[in-house]
Amino acid sequence: MLNPQLNKNGELKHLLTIEGLPTSIVTHILDTASSFVSVSDRDVKKVPLMRGKSVFNLFFENSTRTRTTFEIASKRLSADVINLNISASSASKGESLLDTIDNLSAMYADMFVVRHAQSGAPYLIAKHLTETRQDHVHVVNAGDGRHAHPTQGLLDMYTIRHYKKDFSNLTVAIVGDILHSRVARSDIHGLTTLGVPEVRAIAPRTLLPGCLEQMGVRVFTDMNEGLKGVDVIIMLRLQNERMNGALLPSAQAFFKSYGLTPERLALAKPDAIVMHPGPINRGVEIDSAVADGSQAVILPQVTFGIAVRMAVMSILAGN
Amino acid sequence: MLNPQLNKNGELKHLLTIEGLPTSIVTHILDTASSFVSVSDRDVKKVPLMRGKSVFNLFFENSTRTRTTFEIASKRLSADVINLNISASSASKGESLLDTIDNLSAMYADMFVVRHAQSGAPYLIAKHLTETRQDHVHVVNAGDGRHAHPTQGLLDMYTIRHYKKDFSNLTVAIVGDILHSRVARSDIHGLTTLGVPEVRAIAPRTLLPGCLEQMGVRVFTDMNEGLKGVDVIIMLRLQNERMNGALLPSAQAFFKSYGLTPERLALAKPDAIVMHPGPINRGVEIDSAVADGSQAVILPQVTFGIAVRMAVMSILAGN
Amino acid sequence: MLNPQLNKNGELKHLLTIEGLPTSIVTHILDTASSFVSVSDRDVKKVPLMRGKSVFNLFFENSTRTRTTFEIASKRLSADVINLNISASSASKGESLLDTIDNLSAMYADMFVVRHAQSGAPYLIAKHLTETRQDHVHVVNAGDGRHAHPTQGLLDMYTIRHYKKDFSNLTVAIVGDILHSRVARSDIHGLTTLGVPEVRAIAPRTLLPGCLEQMGVRVFTDMNEGLKGVDVIIMLRLQNERMNGALLPSAQAFFKSYGLTPERLALAKPDAIVMHPGPINRGVEIDSAVADGSQAVILPQVTFGIAVRMAVMSILAGN
Numbered sequence: 001m002l003n004p005q006l007n008k009n010g011e012l013k014h015l016l017t018i019e020g021l022p023t024s025i026v027t028h029i030l031d032t033a034s035s036f037v038s039v040s041d042r043d044v045k046k047v048p049l050m051r052g053k054s055v056f057n058l059f060f061e062n063s064t065r066t067r068t069t070f071e072i073a074s075k076r077l078s079a080d081v082i083n084l085n086i087s088a089s090s091a092s093k094g095e096s097l098l099d100t101i102d103n104l105s106a107m108y109a110d111m112f113v114v115r116h117a118q119s120g121a122p123y124l125i126a127k128h129l130t131e132t133r134q135d136h137v138h139v140v141n142a143g144d145g146r147h148a149h150p151t152q153g154l155l156d157m158y159t160i161r162h163y164k165k166d167f168s169n170l171t172v173a174i175v176g177d178i179l180h181s182r183v184a185r186s187d188i189h190g191l192t193t194l195g196v197p198e199v200r201a202i203a204p205r206t207l208l209p210g211c212l213e214q215m216g217v218r219v220f221t222d223m224n225e226g227l228k229g230v231d232v233i234i235m236l237r238l239q240n241e242r243m244n245g246a247l248l249p250s251a252q253a254f255f256k257s258y259g260l261t262p263e264r265l266a267l268a269k270p271d272a273i274v275m276h277p278g279p280i281n282r283g284v285e286i287d288s289a290v291a292d293g294s295q296a297v298i299l300p301q302v303t304f305g306i307a308v309r310m311a312v313m314s315i316l317a318g319n
Numbered sequence: 320m321l322n323p324q325l326n327k328n329g330e331l332k333h334l335l336t337i338e339g340l341p342t343s344i345v346t347h348i349l350d351t352a353s354s355f356v357s358v359s360d361r362d363v364k365k366v367p368l369m370r371g372k373s374v375f376n377l378f379f380e381n382s383t384r385t386r387t388t389f390e391i392a393s394k395r396l397s398a399d400v401i402n403l404n405i406s407a408s409s410a411s412k413g414e415s416l417l418d419t420i421d422n423l424s425a426m427y428a429d430m431f432v433v434r435h436a437q438s439g440a441p442y443l444i445a446k447h448l449t450e451t452r453q454d455h456v457h458v459v460n461a462g463d464g465r466h467a468h469p470t471q472g473l474l475d476m477y478t479i480r481h482y483k484k485d486f487s488n489l490t491v492a493i494v495g496d497i498l499h500s501r502v503a504r505s506d507i508h509g510l511t512t513l514g515v516p517e518v519r520a521i522a523p524r525t526l527l528p529g530c531l532e533q534m535g536v537r538v539f540t541d542m543n544e545g546l547k548g549v550d551v552i553i554m555l556r557l558q559n560e561r562m563n564g565a566l567l568p569s570a571q572a573f574f575k576s577y578g579l580t581p582e583r584l585a586l587a588k589p590d591a592i593v594m595h596p597g598p599i600n601r602g603v604e605i606d607s608a609v610a611d612g613s614q615a616v617i618l619p620q621v622t623f624g625i626a627v628r629m630a631v632m633s634i635l636a637g638n
Numbered sequence: 639m640l641n642p643q644l645n646k647n648g649e650l651k652h653l654l655t656i657e658g659l660p661t662s663i664v665t666h667i668l669d670t671a672s673s674f675v676s677v678s679d680r681d682v683k684k685v686p687l688m689r690g691k692s693v694f695n696l697f698f699e700n701s702t703r704t705r706t707t708f709e710i711a712s713k714r715l716s717a718d719v720i721n722l723n724i725s726a727s728s729a730s731k732g733e734s735l736l737d738t739i740d741n742l743s744a745m746y747a748d749m750f751v752v753r754h755a756q757s758g759a760p761y762l763i764a765k766h767l768t769e770t771r772q773d774h775v776h777v778v779n780a781g782d783g784r785h786a787h788p789t790q791g792l793l794d795m796y797t798i799r800h801y802k803k804d805f806s807n808l809t810v811a812i813v814g815d816i817l818h819s820r821v822a823r824s825d826i827h828g829l830t831t832l833g834v835p836e837v838r839a840i841a842p843r844t845l846l847p848g849c850l851e852q853m854g855v856r857v858f859t860d861m862n863e864g865l866k867g868v869d870v871i872i873m874l875r876l877q878n879e880r881m882n883g884a885l886l887p888s889a890q891a892f893f894k895s896y897g898l899t900p901e902r903l904a905l906a907k908p909d910a911i912v913m914h915p916g917p918i919n920r921g922v923e924i925d926s927a928v929a930d931g932s933q934a935v936i937l938p939q940v941t942f943g944i945a946v947r948m949a950v951m952s953i954l955a956g957n
Contacts, residue, residue, distance in 0.1 A: 370682055
């Protein structure tokens with residue numbers, strides 16, 4: 001079977017996951033993003049690349065932050081943006097997901113940015129659009145269940161490349177609730193695709209999925225050991241709703257074993273960078289001294305995220 | 320009394336209902352919409368007809384789908400759109416409807432797109448604007464109570480004209496909950512105005528309003544009989560909230576008597592088209608085999624709906 | 639300490655409060671607004687002054703009306719507007735206010751329009767932006783707690799200047815719930831700054847703050863006495879949630895003592911104007927005969943409000 005993200009010429013048609021993307025496409029996205037970083041710095045932050053195109057933000061799961069980044073990226077590309085909080089709309093009237101998609105598509109949509117609590121929903125939508133020959137619509141996965149969050153993964157790759165230049169000699173540690181994290185999964189695929197020789201996962205046994213070794217990831221349950229000599233630390237957000245559940249004793253206990261403190265950070269390379277997809281829980285997964293410290297690149301991640309989303313959207317719209 | 324929708328030159332000032340509109344105005348709207356269908360097909364889907372105009376979507380009753388179509392239509396006309404979910408705002412602060420209107424009008428609004436649960440609310444607003452000489456603001460009724468949904472009616476007329484070319488020899492059947500349906504009322508006025516010789520209403524007795532014969536409509540309670548030889552079938556949505564109520568036994572029972580199945584569709588003319596205002600309830604008022612079949616034009620209705628709304632808005636803004 | 643609203647050249651950097659603003663800056667805002675009043679009258683109501691700039695409406699407290707005026711003002715300046723209802727977003731995920739600000743600022747925001755239930759929140763944000771050298775972002779206070787609502791104050795000053803030309807011989811009465819009113823506070827500072835010789839506060843003792851005399855305000859508990867010979871009457875809105883509480887007997891009793899009736903209005907100068915920030919409570923703080931009468935300038939206030947907000951935003955963006 002062909003990669004459902006690519007068209008017949010091997011160009012990106014949808015962005016559903018980083019898994020299986022050719023390295024050349026990942027690199028092309030990062031290179032394109034690089035040109036947009038300077039756009040955001042200009043006085044007039046707009047380029048006309050998507051003028052007259054209609055982007056639908058389809059958020060079946062609420063996420064103001066992610067929706068906002070796509071809204072800004074769309075507007076800077078001069079697209080028209082329609083925000084749809086679907087849980088409050090047709091879904092409640094009993095309309096099926098694919099009927100909703102067909103309807104919006106019939107309004108001459110050009111792009112669907114989809115956030116959904118169910119893993120695979122964006123893939124289902126892309127597949128349906130292909131089967132029904134609605135080829136004018138592109139799908140961007142803005143996070144689906146535990147599966148993937150490819151634009152977050154790509155902005156993380158952009159950030160690492162920005163600070164470390166070369167992926168070929170890096171050691172990268174991902175720390176926290178890896179089991180439930182679509183960000184972790186997308187980061188692992190991104191790092192692997194770009195040739196990072198050592199990817200580490202650091203988490204309590206209860207928050208580790210089974211498949212990590214097959215993905216070429218070294219697993220650590222001891223954080224001090226896992227952080228030794230790393231170039232990049234990617235902290236994951238601990239979801240409030242999962243704290244004090246069966247898998248975790250408490251936020252305090254988690255911080256004691258897996259919170260990133262200045263002492264622990266000192267175990268990494270001196271020039272290691274600290275990343276986090278946000279929003280951060282100060283004192284739960286990360287100490288304020290680290291979050292606000294000189295090695296943290298959490299806010300640059302946000303800035304690069306706009307440029308990366310502009311890159312993905314303009315590449316899709318152009319193909 | 321003058322038609323409150325027309326200005327002194329007999330041009331469209333507000334769109335409140337299809338009832339009483341001159342045929343020439345209805346035809347002018349459909350002809351204008353025709354030019355916008357091609358706009359939506361172009362790469363840059365914008366025309367500058369309403370640049371700098373402010374359109375307020377005043378949805379006193381929630382409807383993401385209808386609001387979205389007006390938002391898209393406005394943006395393709397280059398207007399600025401302000402979405403106001405009024406139930407969540409001033410209305411809850413005890414401000415009267417007309418005080419809200421005066422306030423928004425004082426912000427130099429150019430157009431109010433009004434959806435309201437009360438029949439007559441858009442008419443009340445239009446009347447108030449005239450009486451207070453706020454003649455710069457145009458009103459579009461986006462559905463009021465059980466009264467009218469004129470843009471839906473017009474897009475249905477557009478769809479019928481697109482597929483059938485001529486209205487003068489058609490038989491059109493409207494099926495379902497006609498009693499509560501503003502769509503049915505607007506369709507009947509549209510069909511009558513455009514000279515359709517035979518309009519049929521098919522519904523259980525409990526869902527039929529009293530006035531149909533006076534409107535020149537033939538009433539059928541037996542669906543098989545009503546569908547015989549028709550050119551166009553307009554299915555109505557069965558509102559979830561009305562199922563299992565006093566007027567209806569159950570969704571299953573309704574489908575058994577009034578659901579559109581392939582067998583029933585075969586009673587109509589072989590080239591009959593099947594329409595539905597959406598969102599559809601598969602297996603309640605329509606069988607999936609029909610909804611997804613070759614005679615269904617439900618998705619083209621959506622596409623034409625954007626063009627028809629662009630036509631209405633640009634005509635109002637120009638008069 | 640320097641005025642946190644001004645940059646090193648003494649130009650307006652943030653608009654947090656009218657208190658302490660140089661008269662020249664207040665006058666400059668009113669003069670600039672004057673040029674925008676005519677923009678709103680034109681056929682194409684847009685000027686390109688903020689093209690490509692990103693304005694974030696950060697409403698931590700819901701206010702559709704105020705948010706709408708800023709949204710319209712932004713769009714007429716050709717800015718991109720992002721509406722964020724923060725209570726529904728990150729705040730609920732436990733992110734701190736300043737982390738949210740840092741994140742949005744990292745998206746290359748140009749302006750934050752902030753409404754917050756806590757007095758001082760916009761000041762806190764402005765201070766943080768300065769301390770963290772995020773000098774590209776400007777803050778506009780759209781109402782904070784009981785503290786200030788400077789754009790309402792400025793539009794009130796604009797309205798008074800429009801009708802009375804000169805501030806130097808006016809008597810202005812502010813009537814109602816002064817204790818809880820940020821509008822009253824901003825109006826008093828505006829009137830004082832512009833040289834109004836007599837500002838009066840009229841309210842029951844329970845709704846009068848302690849500091850009024852120090853601000854140079856004459857206090858009246860008898861409305862008939864307080865209205866005698868005034869040029870301008872500014873009625874305040876009585877918040878529904880405060881009625882029938884400990885401070886007020888009932889809406890009816892309030893209206894009996896402090897409602898503005900035609901009889902009471904007759905005590906003011908014959909050409910006195912009646913203002914109200916809206917939304918009005920007919921029959922609670924103001925009689926319909928007055929609200930709809932020839933001396934009321936409540937709707938012109940709304941119109942001028944758009945121009946004043948355009949003025950503030952374009953001045954900030956230009957400095």
